[in-house]
Amino acid sequence: MTLPAETETLARRAVEVAIAAGATYADARFVDLDEEHLAVRNGEVEGVGVSSSAGVGVRVLKHGCWGFAATGVPEPAQAEVAARLAVEVAESGQALQRSPVRLAGVEPVQDRWETALAEDPFAVPLEDKLDLLVRATRAMLGVPGASVATGGFHAWRRRSRFVSSEGTSVAQRIVHCGAGITATAVGEHEIQTRSYPNSFGGDFGAEGYELVRRLDLAGQAPRVAEEAVQLLDADPCPAQTTTLVLDGSQVSLQVHESIGHAIELDRVLGSEAAYAGTSFLTPHDRGRLRYGSPLLNVVADATTPGALGSFGYDDEGVAATCTPIVTGGVFRDFLSSRETAAAIGLDRSGATMRAQSWAHLPLIRMTNVSLLPGQAGSLDELLDGVDHGIYLETNRSWSIDDRRVDFQFGTEWGREIRHGRLGRVLRNGTYGGRTTSFWGSLDALGGPGLWKAWGLPNCGKGQPGQGSRVAHGAVPARFRDVQVGAG
Amino acid sequence: MSAGALGADRLHAVLDAALGVSGADDVEAQVTRTWGGLTRFARSQVHQHVAGDDSIVAVRVVTGARIGVASTNDATARGAATAAARALAAARCSAPDPTYAGLAGPAPLPAVGRRYDDDTAGASPRRRAAAVADLLSRLLPGQEAAGAVATTASEVGLATTAGARLHTLTSGASASTVVMGHGASGHAEDAAVALADLHPGDVGQRAAATCAAAVDPGPAEPATYEVVLLPAAVTTLLQYLGATTVSAKAHAEGRSAFCGRLGTPVASPLVHVADDAVGDGALGAPFDPEGTPKQRVELIAGGTAAGLVHDRATAAAAGVDSTGHALAAPNPWGPLPRHLVMAPGDSSIDELVAGVERGLMVTRFWYTRTLNSKQTLVTGMTRDGTFRIDGGQRGPAVRNLRFNQSILEALASCDGVGDLLRVAVDGTSQTRAPALRLRSFRFTSVAGH
Numbered sequence: 001m002t003l004p005a006e007t008e009t010l011a012r013r014a015v016e017v018a019i020a021a022g023a024t025y026a027d028a029r030f031v032d033l034d035e036e037h038l039a040v041r042n043g044e045v046e047g048v049g050v051s052s053s054a055g056v057g058v059r060v061l062k063h064g065c066w067g068f069a070a071t072g073v074p075e076p077a078q079a080e081v082a083a084r085l086a087v088e089v090a091e092s093g094q095a096l097q098r099s100p101v102r103l104a105g106v107e108p109v110q111d112r113w114e115t116a117l118a119e120d121p122f123a124v125p126l127e128d129k130l131d132l133l134v135r136a137t138r139a140m141l142g143v144p145g146a147s148v149a150t151g152g153f154h155a156w157r158r159r160s161r162f163v164s165s166e167g168t169s170v171a172q173r174i175v176h177c178g179a180g181i182t183a184t185a186v187g188e189h190e191i192q193t194r195s196y197p198n199s200f201g202g203d204f205g206a207e208g209y210e211l212v213r214r215l216d217l218a219g220q221a222p223r224v225a226e227e228a229v230q231l232l233d234a235d236p237c238p239a240q241t242t243t244l245v246l247d248g249s250q251v252s253l254q255v256h257e258s259i260g261h262a263i264e265l266d267r268v269l270g271s272e273a274a275y276a277g278t279s280f281l282t283p284h285d286r287g288r289l290r291y292g293s294p295l296l297n298v299v300a301d302a303t304t305p306g307a308l309g310s311f312g313y314d315d316e317g318v319a320a321t322c323t324p325i326v327t328g329g330v331f332r333d334f335l336s337s338r339e340t341a342a343a344i345g346l347d348r349s350g351a352t353m354r355a356q357s358w359a360h361l362p363l364i365r366m367t368n369v370s371l372l373p374g375q376a377g378s379l380d381e382l383l384d385g386v387d388h389g390i391y392l393e394t395n396r397s398w399s400i401d402d403r404r405v406d407f408q409f410g411t412e413w414g415r416e417i418r419h420g421r422l423g424r425v426l427r428n429g430t431y432g433g434r435t436t437s438f439w440g441s442l443d444a445l446g447g448p449g450l451w452k453a454w455g456l457p458n459c460g461k462g463q464p465g466q467g468s469r470v471a472h473g474a475v476p477a478r479f480r481d482v483q484v485g486a487g
Numbered sequence: 488m489s490a491g492a493l494g495a496d497r498l499h500a501v502l503d504a505a506l507g508v509s510g511a512d513d514v515e516a517q518v519t520r521t522w523g524g525l526t527r528f529a530r531s532q533v534h535q536h537v538a539g540d541d542s543i544v545a546v547r548v549v550t551g552a553r554i555g556v557a558s559t560n561d562a563t564a565r566g567a568a569t570a571a572a573r574a575l576a577a578a579r580c581s582a583p584d585p586t587y588a589g590l591a592g593p594a595p596l597p598a599v600g601r602r603y604d605d606d607t608a609g610a611s612p613r614r615r616a617a618a619v620a621d622l623l624s625r626l627l628p629g630q631e632a633a634g635a636v637a638t639t640a641s642e643v644g645l646a647t648t649a650g651a652r653l654h655t656l657t658s659g660a661s662a663s664t665v666v667m668g669h670g671a672s673g674h675a676e677d678a679a680v681a682l683a684d685l686h687p688g689d690v691g692q693r694a695a696a697t698c699a700a701a702v703d704p705g706p707a708e709p710a711t712y713e714v715v716l717l718p719a720a721v722t723t724l725l726q727y728l729g730a731t732t733v734s735a736k737a738h739a740e741g742r743s744a745f746c747g748r749l750g751t752p753v754a755s756p757l758v759h760v761a762d763d764a765v766g767d768g769a770l771g772a773p774f775d776p777e778g779t780p781k782q783r784v785e786l787i788a789g790g791t792a793a794g795l796v797h798d799r800a801t802a803a804a805a806g807v808d809s810t811g812h813a814l815a816a817p818n819p820w821g822p823l824p825r826h827l828v829m830a831p832g833d834s835s836i837d838e839l840v841a842g843v844e845r846g847l848m849v850t851r852f853w854y855t856r857t858l859n860s861k862q863t864l865v866t867g868m869t870r871d872g873t874f875r876i877d878g879g880q881r882g883p884a885v886r887n888l889r890f891n892q893s894i895l896e897a898l899a900s901c902d903g904v905g906d907l908l909r910v911a912v913d914g915t916s917q918t919r920a921p922a923l924r925l926r927s928f929r930f931t932s933v934a935g936h
Contacts, residue, residue, distance in 0.1 A: 098531070271535075
């Protein structure tokens with residue numbers, strides 16, 4: 001790991017200055033970010049972008065109020081200015097503070113952690129990465145009827161040093177990357193897109209370029225384009241209440257929206273009410289609320305190897321952990337921080353606080369909120385016994401109310417299920433429901449061999465808005481009596 | 488010198504270091520300095536209070552029509568030169584871009600009103616906290632509020648090897664809140680160039696009044712209703728229309744609902760929509776990241792599809808001039824409108840409501856997503872105050888509903904436009920919208936709470 005020792009000195013100095021200015025707690029994060037984004041459209045290179053950003057964010061508590069200040073000039077003098085400004089910010093909120101912030105305890109630690117990589121994505125020549133996307137998009141555009149073909153590659157590297165006034169010092173190097181392709185077919189009144197391996201830009205992980213090589217983008221490209229063209233003339237998904245089978249990627253988004261966000265304890269306690277919303281859950285629901293059928297088992301596991309939401313320590317210096325969220329259908333626990341854990345009487349944070357950059361305050365973010373697998377060994381086993389139903393695959397639209405109860409999702413690809421087999425192709429398939437009743441209708445899950453951690457690179461939250469990269473392990477799943485329709 | 492600003496000469500000295508990179512045909516460089524703070528509150532107390540500053544130097548280098556882009560927050564001449572070298576290296580790995588249309592040259596900027604306020608640029612955390620206190624002071628008994636007050640300033644310098652040399656200073660202040668109490672909620676927001684022109688107390692009062700009126704929501708049947716959409720709800724429809732329909736790139740690729748319909752009626756004759764970053768009331772810089780001065784573009788004029796927004800690539804392909812709607816490179820989305828405005832009408836909210844025998848009034852929408860861009864079909868939920876309208880009067884609150892509705896079809900049924908524009912800001916985008924009365928709006932389900 002290449003992180004200069006001066007970064008620890010810098011962060012430690014910022015913490016010392018904040019404490020000297022009256023803070024009762026302080027932490028400082030030096031973060032150095034590198035990104036690489038490649039875009040190809042219709043066989044032509046559309047964008048090659050690289051970026052870097054480094055800075056220091058200082059977070060303090062004074063009189064029980066938070067203050068945060070950051071500077072993009074990571075030098076001692078500027079870090080000291082940021083530390084003093086953070087204390088001033090905390091002081092200015094005191095008049096509007098009714099209950100002082102308390103923090104759940106954490107054992108001080110000195111450690112370092114880094115993502116395991118087989119092939120550093122930043123070391124792969126740009127020409128090679130672009131060539132892959134060019135070949136894939138040209139293969140899609142070669143399918144008659146395909147109008148637009150895109151491909152993208154994205155990589156992020158985050159080197160950080162966290163130092164707190166409680167004695168913690170952690171250095172981390174986290175690398176993420178991923179890629180994907182889309183084909184779009186345009187009709188007079190219809191526009192249909194197929195994505196591979198998922199929408200939202202593809203699939204992503206805390207892995208090296210080996211993830212991208214496994215995707216076989218060029219090999220999959222013709223099928224992806226053919227399906228987009230096929231959708232233009234497909235029948236619309238009929239509106240009905242029926243048995244619904246979802247592919248793993250759509251299940252992962254269902255988990256994200258109707259479980260992952262609902263269990264964020266800051267939302268539950270009202271901190272996000274003005275923007276992201278609240279939650280139907282209350283602290284009283286731990287161990288009591290039936291979230292879904294007995295088949296529903298969910299964990300928040302930031303230690304999952306290769307998953308996009310994995311790390312060694314969160315941005316409060318708390319070690320990554322695996323927290324049971326739903327066990328046998330019963331709600332067990334929230335995603336928490338040191339502050340929110342203390343607020344509901346927990347003795348330990350769930351280690352979920354992450355910030356987009358040095359310039360952002362850490363927030364509770366999903367890690368890898370994953371659905372545990374069931375028994376079905378194949379998709380055919382899930383379809384077996386379904387006389388009439390609908391199979392839907394790959395998210396196209398997602399919408400849920402501000403308490404994470406009422407949702408409607410649209411998908412790219414649908415198939416009719418008849419007598420246990422996939423039938424005609426259906427377009428514009430949507431389904432809707434209410435969170436606990438929908439998960440209550442879960443009656444079969446794919447087994448361990450179908451389980452995969454799907455990376456989502458674009459989860460938004462907070463003011464100012466922050467993006468976060470998270471993942472959800474999921475399997476194909478079957479639900480009974482779901483309202484399905486055409487969007 | 489203005490609070491925190493460095494001035495054009497110092498910024499251009501940084502940019503010149505990028506423009507001097509050896510081996511490039513064309514270079515475009517922009518430095519953006521931002522500073523300010525945001526005071527976030529929830530449960531009527533400040534809980535996230537931040538301040539900071541940053542700079543970004545973004546360099547686009549072209550060699551043999553191959554393009555590379557690099558950015559850094561090291562806003563020194565050395566940092567800019569390093570970014571330019573990285574951009575050149577990226578360009579050399581790329582392939583010629585057939586859509587490349589050259590860089591912007593010198594051009595006069597449009598005359599715009601006040602865009603910068605020194606007092607706002609230097610606003611302290613205590614000033615923002617005082618604004619929050621003002622907002623909270625308007626709450627009614629039993630109510631709590633969440634929201635944010637922000638003050639920001641930005642200094643932008645841009646230069647190209649084609650001769651463009653631009654500089655601008657902008658500032659902004661905003662307040663938004665959701666007031667909650669007795670099982671109901673209400674929303675309001677405001678934005679201005681200067682903190683002194685922001686009215687956080689009014690924001691708090693409006694949200695509190697909506698919240699008070701929205702208690703004990705009753706059932707509502709999913710159906711197609713006549714509706715009065717308040718400005719925040721109209722803002723959402725305009726934003727999604729702008730994102731899917733009026734980009735020249737979407738139009739050229741056949742993805743836009745305006746394909747084959749430019750010059751034909753697409754909405755009610757009462758509907759006038761433009762993108763206007765230069766007129767009174769607009770916020771932000773008067774040029775885009777390619778250095779093109781921003782133009783006002785009529786998008787829907789008297790219900791007729793009237794125009795598209797362009798960047799340099801789409802403009803060259805169409806044989807027209809860029810309208811100044813480029814996004815920062817690399818940009819796979821093409822040009823987009825960032826300052827949408829719908830022309831106000833002459834009706835008060837009460838007058839709009841008086842024209843509805845049986846319908847709904849919607850404060851705002853939430854989690855809206857596109858279902859079919861070619862049909863401008865979107866879905867979403869109502870939020871923070873949805874009311875029944877009976878006999879031309881606003882009635883009791885109803886539970887939130889989900890809608891599935893074509894935006895253009897909704898605008899085609901417009902028969903009343905409010906006389907007051909409300910402004911909403913989202914990052915560097917700004918939307919100004921009136922209330923609308925629509926004769927047909929399709930709600931497909933009702934929330935279970």
